[in-house]
Amino acid sequence: MMLDALPSILTALLAGAVTAAQVAFGAALIAFGLGLALALVNVFTSVAVLRLAIAAYIEWMRNVPALAHLFLLYFGLASVGVRFSPKAAAIIGLGLVGAAVLCDVFSAGMRALHVGQREAALAVGLTPMQALRCVVLPQMLRLTLPSIGNYASQLIKDTSIASAIAAPEIMFYARSLVTSTFQTPLIYASAIALYASIVFPVSWMFNRLERRLGVGR
Amino acid sequence: MNDILLTVKGLKKSYGAVEVLKDISFDLRRGETLSLIGPSGSGKSTCLRCVNYLEKPSGGEIVLEGEHIGRVRTGDGRTRTMTDRELAPQRSEIGMVFQLFYLWPHLTVRDNVALASIKTGRMSKAEAYELAEAMLEKVHLRHKADEYPERLSGGQQQRVAIARALAQRPKLILFDEPTSALDPELVGEVLGVIRELAEEGMSMILVTHEIRFARDVGDRVIFMDGGVIVEEGPAAEVIDHPRKDRTRAFLGQVGHAASTIVRAA
Numbered sequence: 001m002m003l004d005a006l007p008s009i010l011t012a013l014l015a016g017a018v019t020a021a022q023v024a025f026g027a028a029l030i031a032f033g034l035g036l037a038l039a040l041v042n043v044f045t046s047v048a049v050l051r052l053a054i055a056a057y058i059e060w061m062r063n064v065p066a067l068a069h070l071f072l073l074y075f076g077l078a079s080v081g082v083r084f085s086p087k088a089a090a091i092i093g094l095g096l097v098g099a100a101v102l103c104d105v106f107s108a109g110m111r112a113l114h115v116g117q118r119e120a121a122l123a124v125g126l127t128p129m130q131a132l133r134c135v136v137l138p139q140m141l142r143l144t145l146p147s148i149g150n151y152a153s154q155l156i157k158d159t160s161i162a163s164a165i166a167a168p169e170i171m172f173y174a175r176s177l178v179t180s181t182f183q184t185p186l187i188y189a190s191a192i193a194l195y196a197s198i199v200f201p202v203s204w205m206f207n208r209l210e211r212r213l214g215v216g217r
Numbered sequence: 218m219n220d221i222l223l224t225v226k227g228l229k230k231s232y233g234a235v236e237v238l239k240d241i242s243f244d245l246r247r248g249e250t251l252s253l254i255g256p257s258g259s260g261k262s263t264c265l266r267c268v269n270y271l272e273k274p275s276g277g278e279i280v281l282e283g284e285h286i287g288r289v290r291t292g293d294g295r296t297r298t299m300t301d302r303e304l305a306p307q308r309s310e311i312g313m314v315f316q317l318f319y320l321w322p323h324l325t326v327r328d329n330v331a332l333a334s335i336k337t338g339r340m341s342k343a344e345a346y347e348l349a350e351a352m353l354e355k356v357h358l359r360h361k362a363d364e365y366p367e368r369l370s371g372g373q374q375q376r377v378a379i380a381r382a383l384a385q386r387p388k389l390i391l392f393d394e395p396t397s398a399l400d401p402e403l404v405g406e407v408l409g410v411i412r413e414l415a416e417e418g419m420s421m422i423l424v425t426h427e428i429r430f431a432r433d434v435g436d437r438v439i440f441m442d443g444g445v446i447v448e449e450g451p452a453a454e455v456i457d458h459p460r461k462d463r464t465r466a467f468l469g470q471v472g473h474a475a476s477t478i479v480r481a482a
Binding site: 114116117119120121122123124125126127128129130134135138139142 | 269271301302304305306308309310311312313315317319320321322323332333336337378381382385
């Protein structure tokens, strides 16, 4: 009797999973691109003000809950006439938060590389850009892969807070199904299983990648 | 006179108020091996790093075959220091071997040696790999081409670093204490390769603590202390018969005072 509802529950939750995946993917792109750009400026600039501004950005993003950022982007900006869809607001909000996290990770990764690695690249006649692309970045990414993996699984779980601004992701559907069907345990158990079935393969993939690239060897 | 390859003139370097190099001038002739010796902190490594502008001098000039390294003329007739980007073509003419090797651990030995040739567009990939193999042959490590650096001993890593410098087809090679980070039993193989290069007529500047090697392989020696050149001359002369007290004291400390050198009859 109770399990009769399972197919329709799963169908709804899977639709939510698609949205969650879109949010996670979009946010990851912003986080990665912006985080890397900020980290490069952070590590290589000689302008103290820029480093200070980046440090302030990171502190701000880390000390305010992501949910508050989403509310600000979705409700706050709407009140001054800038309207995002819930999904877009979630992508931008989680992306900006993630950029702060990855900026920290990438900066630390680049600083952990011995300065001689880059010097050797310049000494053989590579330009700074070539040294970055061929020597610094590949090593930095290998070094930070475990942290990037952690961030990725955290991000997928964090897409759940987008339900608070009515982005139609997994928890959003779960809650509306609960109010319409009252199959509370079944619905939330299904949601949990769904999250696990997304996050686990991602973690596994990163672990495999770490082993293949010999991280920490 | 035209066999002078490199001229260092009035080289100065300060870090804030600390003057590390005070007016260093010397020439390097083509095919010559010049050793820089002296106590730690004497400025010899800084001096070497100024030659390819990894360290930006505070004053003076570096001239390689008539070309001013690291300086570019601006519109108003003055000069300014080049950016790292502008320096790249000049640096590719100068090989450098570091104390800690700095091989790139994510690349195979072959790719370490070939990377610069490929990226600077001097040759095709196939030619770059062919050159890399030939240079690895010169340091007797062709059979390690597919290994990653971490699988090699320190001595082998340093020989790969030498091959990497050779693949630049450089006009000269700078060696910055190439054996100081090696276990004693591995020093010989690296010095052996450097000796072979010297015999082939490669122009080299060698910062080293291997006084005997400087004496036996080097053509000339410069003894530095406190950021100045104290004494320079033919290698055997400076090391066996130092004229200055400071040179004598240093050589004595490292066990090479003339009086302590015992020769078999």
